[in-house]
Amino acid sequence: MLGRVNHVAIAVPDLAAAVASYRDTLGATVSAAQALPEHGVTVVFVELANTKVELLEPLGEGSPITAFLEKNPSGGMHHICYEVSNIVDARDHLVQAGARVLGTGEPKTGAHGKPVLFLHPKDFSGTLIELEQA
Numbered sequence: 328m329l330g331r332v333n334h335v336a337i338a339v340p341d342l343a344a345a346v347a348s349y350r351d352t353l354g355a356t357v358s359a360a361q362a363l364p365e366h367g368v369t370v371v372f373v374e375l376a377n378t379k380v381e382l383l384e385p386l387g388e389g390s391p392i393t394a395f396l397e398k399n400p401s402g403g404m405h406h407i408c409y410e411v412s413n414i415v416d417a418r419d420h421l422v423q424a425g426a427r428v429l430g431t432g433e434p435k436t437g438a439h440g441k442p443v444l445f446l447h448p449k450d451f452s453g454t455l456i457e458l459e460q461a
């Protein structure tokens with residue numbers, strides 16, 4: 328069911344500082360910041376040869392990463408995103424297998440304009456999983 332790793336996401340308390348360290352210290356190519364109010368985050372993508380790293384900063388009240396940053400004040404790995412060919416088929420399979428899909432269970436449009444879903448970390452070794460329809 329799983330395709331390639333689309334990205335690994337890191338929650339950060341200060342996006343400008345994180346961008347500077349990836350761009351200036353690590354020498355990576357970093358995209359422009361993109362506000363995603365529907366997801367409560369501002370994101371940039373660090374473009375790598377084989378995948379991307381997504382840096383996430385909270386946006387607005389009740390951001391889903393606020394509690395994470397309270398527990399991890401200097402930031403930390405927040406989720407991993409795997410590609411699937413059909414997100415509705417993947418969801419139906421996972422729900423049937425007893426996995427918990429977060430939110431309403433209906434795909435939302437993610438940062439790349441493609442449908443995404445999140446799976447409960449307690450069902451997957453303590454790691455929040457994002458599925459993106461490739």
Ligand code: CO
Pocket residue numbers: 334336381406408457
């Ligand atoms: Co993501």
